[in-house]
Amino acid sequence: MDRYNFKITEEKWQKLWEEKKVFSTKVDKNKKKFYCLEMFPYPSGKIHMGHVRNYTIGDVLARYKTLQGYNVLHPMGWDSFGMPAENAARQNNLDPKTWTESNIKTMRSQLKKLGLSIDWDKEISTCSEDYYKHQQNFFLDLYDKGLVYRKENYVNWDPVDETVLANEQVVDGKGWRSGATVERKKLNQWFFNISKFSEDLLQGLDALENWPNKVKIMQKNWIGKSFGCEVEFKIESEKPIESIKCYTTRPDTLFGFSFLALSVDHPLAKYYEEDKEFQKFTEECSKTGTTEESIASAEKLGFKTDLVAINPLDKNMKVPVYFANFVLMDYGLGAVFGCPAHDQRDLDFAKKYNLKITPVVKPEKDKDFEINNEAYTGEGYLYNSNFLDGLKVPSESIIKTIELLEKNNLGTKKTNYRLKDWGISRQRYWGCPIPMAYDENDQPIKIPRDMLPVKLPEIEKLSNTGNPLDSEDSWKFFNLDGKKYRRETDTLDTFVDSSWYFLRFCSPHNLDRGFTQEEIDYWMPVDQYIGGVEHAILHLLYSRFFMQALSFQNEKFKLKEPFDGLFTQGMVCHETYKDKDNKWLSPEEISTNDGENYFKKIDTTEKITVGPIESMSKSKKNAVDPENIINNYGADSVRLFILSDSPPEKDVQWSDQGMVASYKFLQKLWLLNSKILEKIETDKSSFTNETLSKFTNQLIYKITQNLEKFHYNVIIANLHEMYNFLIKEIEKPMKTEILVENYKKILIAMIPFIPHFANECLTKINKNPIQWPVILKGELIEESINFVIQINGKKRALLKVKNNISEEDLLKEIQENKDTEELIKKQKIVKTIFVSNRLINIII
RNA sequence: GCCCUCGUGGUGAAAUUGGUAGACACAACGGACUUAAAAUCCGUGCCUUUUUGGAGUGCCAGUUCGAGUCUGGCCGAGGGCACCA
Numbered sequence: 001m002d003r004y005n006f007k008i009t010e011e012k013w014q015k016l017w018e019e020k021k022v023f024s025t026k027v028d029k030n031k032k033k034f035y036c037l038e039m040f041p042y043p044s045g046k047i048h049m050g051h052v053r054n055y056t057i058g059d060v061l062a063r064y065k066t067l068q069g070y071n072v073l074h075p076m077g078w079d080s081f082g083m084p085a086e087n088a089a090r091q092n093n094l095d096p097k098t099w100t101e102s103n104i105k106t107m108r109s110q111l112k113k114l115g116l117s118i119d120w121d122k123e124i125s126t127c128s129e130d131y132y133k134h135q136q137n138f139f140l141d142l143y144d145k146g147l148v149y150r151k152e153n154y155v156n157w158d159p160v161d162e163t164v165l166a167n168e169q170v171v172d173g174k175g176w177r178s179g180a181t182v183e184r185k186k187l188n189q190w191f192f193n194i195s196k197f198s199e200d201l202l203q204g205l206d207a208l209e210n211w212p213n214k215v216k217i218m219q220k221n222w223i224g225k226s227f228g229c230e231v232e233f234k235i236e237s238e239k240p241i242e243s244i245k246c247y248t249t250r251p252d253t254l255f256g257f258s259f260l261a262l263s264v265d266h267p268l269a270k271y272y273e274e275d276k277e278f279q280k281f282t283e284e285c286s287k288t289g290t291t292e293e294s295i296a297s298a299e300k301l302g303f304k305t306d307l308v309a310i311n312p313l314d315k316n317m318k319v320p321v322y323f324a325n326f327v328l329m330d331y332g333l334g335a336v337f338g339c340p341a342h343d344q345r346d347l348d349f350a351k352k353y354n355l356k357i358t359p360v361v362k363p364e365k366d367k368d369f370e371i372n373n374e375a376y377t378g379e380g381y382l383y384n385s386n387f388l389d390g391l392k393v394p395s396e397s398i399i400k401t402i403e404l405l406e407k408n409n410l411g412t413k414k415t416n417y418r419l420k421d422w423g424i425s426r427q428r429y430w431g432c433p434i435p436m437a438y439d440e441n442d443q444p445i446k447i448p449r450d451m452l453p454v455k456l457p458e459i460e461k462l463s464n465t466g467n468p469l470d471s472e473d474s475w476k477f478f479n480l481d482g483k484k485y486r487r488e489t490d491t492l493d494t495f496v497d498s499s500w501y502f503l504r505f506c507s508p509h510n511l512d513r514g515f516t517q518e519e520i521d522y523w524m525p526v527d528q529y530i531g532g533v534e535h536a537i538l539h540l541l542y543s544r545f546f547m548q549a550l551s552f553q554n555e556k557f558k559l560k561e562p563f564d565g566l567f568t569q570g571m572v573c574h575e576t577y578k579d580k581d582n583k584w585l586s587p588e589e590i591s592t593n594d595g596e597n598y599f600k601k602i603d604t605t606e607k608i609t610v611g612p613i614e615s616m617s618k619s620k621k622n623a624v625d626p627e628n629i630i631n632n633y634g635a636d637s638v639r640l641f642i643l644s645d646s647p648p649e650k651d652v653q654w655s656d657q658g659m660v661a662s663y664k665f666l667q668k669l670w671l672l673n674s675k676i677l678e679k680i681e682t683d684k685s686s687f688t689n690e691t692l693s694k695f696t697n698q699l700i701y702k703i704t705q706n707l708e709k710f711h712y713n714v715i716i717a718n719l720h721e722m723y724n725f726l727i728k729e730i731e732k733p734m735k736t737e738i739l740v741e742n743y744k745k746i747l748i749a750m751i752p753f754i755p756h757f758a759n760e761c762l763t764k765i766n767k768n769p770i771q772w773p774v775i776l777k778g779e780l781i782e783e784s785i786n787f788v789i790q791i792n793g794k795k796r797a798l799l800k801v802k803n804n805i806s807e808e809d810l811l812k813e814i815q816e817n818k819d820t821e822e823l824i825k826k827q828k829i830v831k832t833i834f835v836s837n838r839l840i841n842i843i844i
Numbered sequence: 845g846c847c848c849u850c851g852u853g854g855u856g857a858a859a860u861u862g863g864u865a866g867a868c869a870c871a872a873c874g875g876a877c878u879u880a881a882a883a884u885c886c887g888u889g890c891c892u893u894u895u896u897g898g899a900g901u902g903c904c905a906g907u908u909c910g911a912g913u914c915u916g917g918c919c920g921a922g923g924g925c926a927c928c929a
Contacts, residue, residue, distance in 0.1 A: 300927080418928055650857095
């Protein structure tokens with residue numbers, strides 16, 4: 001029996017797809033479009049299993065939609081600006097461009113070996129001038145609309161990468177890439193005014209029905225809308241300070257007011273800058289780390305001022321004003337009113353400085369209510385609150401108090417958002433140059449559009465510290481109209497690059513514009529976007545913002561949401577191994593005989609500790625190289641494995657046995673194929689085969705349903721069932737046409753999963769046009785059904801009866817059948833529950 | 845602390861959305877073939893003495909003729925946010 005030679009077959013089909021440009025698409029208004037996009041990769045060197053999974057999932061969908069007759073856009077590109085290139089260039093003494101381009105070459109050929117249905121003619125790379133030229137244009141567009149501004153601000157400074165990070169890029173107080181503890185630094189930075197669209201970005205989430213709820217909730221929390229009011233507190237002081245405004249979501253607790261606290265960065269701090277004690281205090285505050293634990297456990301510290309704040313609702317209520325370490329300048333107004341009874345932080349602070357604690361909210365039922373070590377934040381009624389007494393908390397109290405404050409000009413209703421503007425300046429060489437310059441007075445000017453792109457200068461050797469562009473004087477300074485200018489040397493955050501690349505795919509080669517309206521009107525939005533959940537906030541929120549920004553003051557551009565459907569796939573995981581010195585070992589370095597005890601290959605006496613199953617990573621050495629696997633087993637087998645067993649949205653564990661099993665399954669399918677071909681040659685009988693037709697139709701139905709729901713793992717199981725059924729069924733004599741017709745449908749249904757194999761088999765039986773098989777609804781109905789007979793809710797028997805049997809007929813059958821009649825013999829039937837074509841429950 | 849998701853065999857998981865729990869596969873064990881091994885094929889899998897029996901989807905309760913699925917409470921795991929006023 002011949003074995004399936006994946007090497008020859010896969011090469012043959014990949015060559016054919018490439019030469020005939022099978023996946024090349026263009027705008028065709030007569031056809032329904034489908035834009036299938038997977039998050040484009042960073043060209044880090046080689047592809048990893050995560051890529052294999054991501055692009056296989058996308059490819060299944062793209063091929064399925066193509067077979068259904070859609071005009072499918074399925075492109076690929078490179079997120080090719082970024083720090084790894086710069087770091088690698090320094091280490092290896094070459095320039096980032098060379099490094100990046102060689103990586104792209106490697107990874108492109110690796111991806112092609114996976115047999116993806118990608119339109120490679122539309123390939124783009126964000127580090128090419130053709131790409132970032134348009135990005136600079138968009139930057140100027142946004143600048144003209146007032147959506148870009150420059151300000152001096154405290155920034156998250158990564159001391160290892162020597163660059164600024166966005167808030168989104170700081171994880172647990174550490175840089176998301178370097179892992180270094182982030183410092184606070186004051187710098188002049190460019191910002192995108194993303195907070196202007198807080199409400200639109202929040203509202204827009206509701207319409208995204210095909211997004212995972214989880215991602216929408218994460219974005220919602222990140223935007224962090226809160227409702228409250230700004231309250232003005234009159235101040236008694238010798239200094240020229242008349243009042244301080246605070247933002248609060250709980251104005252109803254104003255009668256529990258016992259102090260007012262300011263951030264050390266509050267404008268009023270200027271009156272205390274000379275004060276030695278205050279200087280000491282601010283120094284103390286800056287020592288507090290930014291990590292999770294240090295924030296949670298940090299002691300509440302305050303610096304008492306000589307100011308006295310007056311409760312706007314009670315002129316006789318006068319409280320001290322503090323600077324406090326727990327008040328943030330960049331949320332609200334950098335000032336809070338303290339109500340210790342009903343806010344934990346305020347309570348901690350009040351206890352430390354012996355401030356008054358007046359409870360003003362009482363839970364309905366608790367008569368002996370008092371505040372000890374825990375602030376009460378629950379529901380109840382107001383008391384100790386003069387004219388507010390008795391209001392229901394929170395349903396009445398907050399609104400009523402705000403109304404009252406507004407009426408007396410003491411405060412204003414206010415909605416607040418946690419989302420802050422997006423700092424986009426990076427002190428890096430390998431990024432898109434910001435198309436701005438400064439005149440002799442340090443005033444920013446735009447680079448004229450006809451001078452775009454501002455190209456990155458070619459630098460032979462990158463400086464070891466700081467931003468290389470800073471020391472590139474011949475690039476940095478230029479003359480225009482007889483005046484001397486200094487270029488902006490910061491480059492754009494690479495998340496800007498990925499905020500619009502999906503638009504570029506629609507017009508990838510247009511030199512004049514980033515995209516044409518006609519092309520994005522046809523292709524956009526992306527119908528299905530597929531990628532890792534780690535981009536739930538960063539990339540996905542930025543891309544949504546970019547659409548808002550492009551459509552702002554622009555009648556033609558109406559696209560508000562770039563991604564109609566979103567699917568977040570799980571990670572590829574593997575066991576981890578450590579030797580006796582606690583060093584990570586790769587799977588290739590170890591061996592086992594029984595699957596339980598592992599040893600070092602080079603020293604078989606040394607036992608290995610098997611660690612937890614974690615997502616594949618270089619640092620833990622638990623990654624499996626896709627290239628080896630593809631060479632050993634073929635792309636179809638890898639695709640099969642990566643799709644089996646685990647649902648795409650969940651993590652999958654790499655297993656060598658699983659990989660081998662998928663390979664074997666493909667061999668079995670090849671065997672089946674050979675048998676079928678032989679049968680077509682030899683079987684001259686004229687029997688029809690209804691069972692086969694019904695089975696096939698049922699199978700196509702199941703596969704179609706599961707495709708729509710991304711239940712790809714179930715489809716692989718369906719294919720196993722298909723094999724188990726067919727290998728027996730073809731033993732029966734049957735008409736050739738019946739077999740061919742059904743087998744062809746099955747093969748077509750396999751194309752999305754194992755495209756090389758399925759196409760190869762198809763050419764051997766039929767050359768007719770290939771399209772997704774039509775499901776015959778009528779055929780789905782079985783003639784006879786295994787009817788479940790329940791007595792008092794318990795399954796007692798299965799009865800084979802004809803389809804659509806009525807309750808009366810069924811009961812008759814039960815009485816006539818010798819196995820079932822005993823169950824109800826001589827019993828009085830109280831009640832029956834009849835579910836058509838499924839079960840009957842007889843209560844006796 | 846707040847928010848979200850998930851708990852089904854030794855393992856990864858299915859379950860027509862309230863209707864036969866464990867499809868399909870991995871691993872294990874037993875058998876067939878073989879001089880032998882590999883490969884391949886067949887079978888087994890909780891409890892009870894056989895069965896056309898019983899229990900059983902993290903735990904406890906509830907709704908229902910019927911619950912893995914719905915409701916409430918608890919326990920456990922994972923993820924997100926976090927001095928956000």
